[in-house]
Amino acid sequence: MLSKYKNLWQAVATLVGTIIGAGILGIPYVVARLGFWPGLIVIVVLGISSLLINLMIAEIMLRTRFRHQIGGLVKKYIGVNWEHIASFGMIIGAYGGLTAYLIGEGQVLAALFGQAENSIVFSWIFFIFSALILFIGLKLIKALEFWMVLLVVIVVVFIGAFSLPQLQIANFQTVDLSQAIVAYGVLLFAFGGTGAIFSVKEILAGDKKMIKPAIIIGSVLPIIVYILFALFVVGVTGMSTTEVATVGLGNALGNKVVIMGNLFAVLVMGSSFLTVGIGLKQLYQYDYKLPAWLAWILVIVVPLLIFLFISHNFIEVISLAGSLTFGVVGVLVVFAFWGAKNKGDQKPAFNLPKFYLVGSGLVLLFLIGVIVTLIDL
Numbered sequence: 337m338l339s340k341y342k343n344l345w346q347a348v349a350t351l352v353g354t355i356i357g358a359g360i361l362g363i364p365y366v367v368a369r370l371g372f373w374p375g376l377i378v379i380v381v382l383g384i385s386s387l388l389i390n391l392m393i394a395e396i397m398l399r400t401r402f403r404h405q406i407g408g409l410v411k412k413y414i415g416v417n418w419e420h421i422a423s424f425g426m427i428i429g430a431y432g433g434l435t436a437y438l439i440g441e442g443q444v445l446a447a448l449f450g451q452a453e454n455s456i457v458f459s460w461i462f463f464i465f466s467a468l469i470l471f472i473g474l475k476l477i478k479a480l481e482f483w484m485v486l487l488v489v490i491v492v493v494f495i496g497a498f499s500l501p502q503l504q505i506a507n508f509q510t511v512d513l514s515q516a517i518v519a520y521g522v523l524l525f526a527f528g529g530t531g532a533i534f535s536v537k538e539i540l541a542g543d544k545k546m547i548k549p550a551i552i553i554g555s556v557l558p559i560i561v562y563i564l565f566a567l568f569v570v571g572v573t574g575m576s577t578t579e580v581a582t583v584g585l586g587n588a589l590g591n592k593v594v595i596m597g598n599l600f601a602v603l604v605m606g607s608s609f610l611t612v613g614i615g616l617k618q619l620y621q622y623d624y625k626l627p628a629w630l631a632w633i634l635v636i637v638v639p640l641l642i643f644l645f646i647s648h649n650f651i652e653v654i655s656l657a658g659s660l661t662f663g664v665v666g667v668l669v670v671f672a673f674w675g676a677k678n679k680g681d682q683k684p685a686f687n688l689p690k691f692y693l694v695g696s697g698l699v700l701l702f703l704i705g706v707i708v709t710l711i712d713l
Contacts (some may be wrong), residue, residue, distance in 0.1 A: 344546050347539040351390070351532045351554030353483045356561060356592040357608040358437050359526025359658075360488075361580045361601055362651050363562055364569035366519035368577040371511035372570050376563060378519050383559035384700055386527035388691070389666050390551050392673040395688050398544065399680030406530060406625075410668050413675030423623070425664040429528070430616045432657025436640035437609040438463055439581045440649045441602065448598040459643065467636045467711055468605070470613045484607060491600040493567055498589050501567035507574030517708050518655045524660025524705065526562065529555075530665060531615065544685035561709045579650040659709035663702040670695045 367375030396409050407426070411419035442459025446452050533551070540546045569581045578584030582601045587595030613635050620631035647653055670691075677690055 338436045340679070341695065343539055344550055346418060347536040347546070347550040348554040348557070350473060350535050350539065350549065351523070351529055352488075352557050353454065354532035354535075354611075355386075355525075355529035355555070355558045356431070356485070356488050356604075357611075358440060358601075358605040359522065359528070359654060360536045360562060360565060361440060361582060361604065362436075362522045363526055364516065364566050364573070364577045364581040364585075364656055365579050365651055366509070366515065366522045366655075367566045368510070368573070368575055369512055370519040371513075372508040372566070374511060374516070375519060375566060375570075376515065378523055379430040379559060379562050379566070380525045380528055382520070383555070385666070386699065387552065387555035388698065389530065389669050389695065390533055390555050391688055392669055392695075393530055394537060394547055394551055394610055395684050395686065396669075396672055396680075397677045397689040398547070398684035398686070399682060400698045401506070401681035406665065406669065409676075410672050413561075413672040413679060414668065418671075421469065422665060422668050425661045425668075426531075427616065427619070428610050428656050429525075429665075430659025431638050431642065432614075432653055432661065433525070433612045433636070434540070434652055435647070435673060436653040436657065437605040437612075437644050438634060438639055439648055439653065441598065441605050441609070443578075443650065444598045444601040444605070445581050447594065448584060448602070452583075462606070462609075463636075463643075466609050466613065467632075469610060470617060470635060471632050484603075491596065492561055492568070492658065494596055494617050495585065495593065496568050498586075498593055499572045502589065503568075503571035504574065507571050510575060517659070518651065519552065520705050521655030521657070521659035522651060523562075523658070524662045525654045528662045529558075530662075544576070548686045562571065568664060596615075644690065655693070656709065659705045663709075664707040667699050667700040668707075670699050 363379070367379075370378070393406065393409070396413070400409060400412065400511075407419050407423045410422045433459040438459050441462040442455040442457075443452075445458035445462065449458075451458075485708070532554075536550055536554070537544075537547060540550060565581070569577055569585050573584045573588050576584055576588070580601060582593075582597035586597050617628075617631045617635045620626045620634055621628060642653075673688075674690070674692075674695065
């Protein structure tokens with residue numbers, strides 16, 4: 337019994353730890369500009385959409401005899417050409433994330449050391465340090481996911497304790513619906529945790545009936561955390577909310593929040609950079625058969641070039657990555673889910689409805705996001 341629930345909470349922590357990454361730091365900024373109440377609606381809608389996509393992926397995996405990640409599942413149930421699109425989308429998303437972490441780490445470290453004007457210098461320092469770790473090939477231990485999730489909860493509670501006395505009702509009254517597409521992209525990026533479903537399935541391989549509750553719990557917890565984080569930050573800083581939320585919040589609430597909040601941001605973005613970087617490096621090595629040194633160069637050079645020559649805007653980068661990457665992957669997952677219902681190899685541990693109406697709604701939601709983002713771009 338103890339082992340059963342230990343595995344359940346390990347699976348939940350893996351999913352929550354993957355979803356709650358650097359994206360959380362951009363949520364208050366876009367919610368403040370869109371408006372807290374419309375922002376709340378977007379958080380809930382995209383959070384539920386993420387939950388459904390995660391459940392669909394899990395059922396596809398459970399219907400498939402051999403082990404596959406998302407690209408392999410898309411290939412099996414939709415076709416090889418769509419697999420390339422899925423892989424390309426994931427690579428673009430990874431580069432978007434790496435670039436955003438590079439930008440954000442510079443801003444946070446500069447704020448932490450009281451040198452806001454030197455954020456680019458700190459981005460360079462972070463880049464060199466992280467590139468060396470990726471070259472060495474540090475293996476991140478999955479057990480650390482639990483402690484990262486615990487740290488997130490502690491920091492949100494800590495920020496809440498300092499923020500509640502400073503909340504201002506006027507900060508919840510601004511509404512600007514023209515900011516909806518940016519908020520959509522950032523929040524879609526923040527809910528991106530599809531890569532963790534395979535790990536959840538592996539952790540609970542001995543008790544597959546626990547996969548569904550693990551995914552539900554692991555997908556709902558980030559919704560709650562994001563709502564609370566947005567409430568605390570927007571309530572205090574309003575339209576002065578910074579792109580990386582902890583920077584402006586620290587300025588408003590004093591040194592304790594500067595230190596605690598920005599250390600939290602450093603850890604979240606740093607671990608996200610390494611996790612995404614290692615995953616992309618392995619993709620190049622194992623799927624595309626590239627030598628380790630070339631895979632490493634491809635991982636680190638592209639985000640550096642984007643940072644140097646295209647954008648220093650944290651929100652812009654994660655919004656673009658969220659809208660394009662997770663939008664495209666979401667559409668392909670829905671079609672693969674319908675294909676697996678008809679062509680699956682085995683009976684799954686749980687069986688979702690065919691979700692034709694809901695799935696069509698998700699496809700429409702993601703496609704509109706992709707099209708509007710491309711037009712805006």
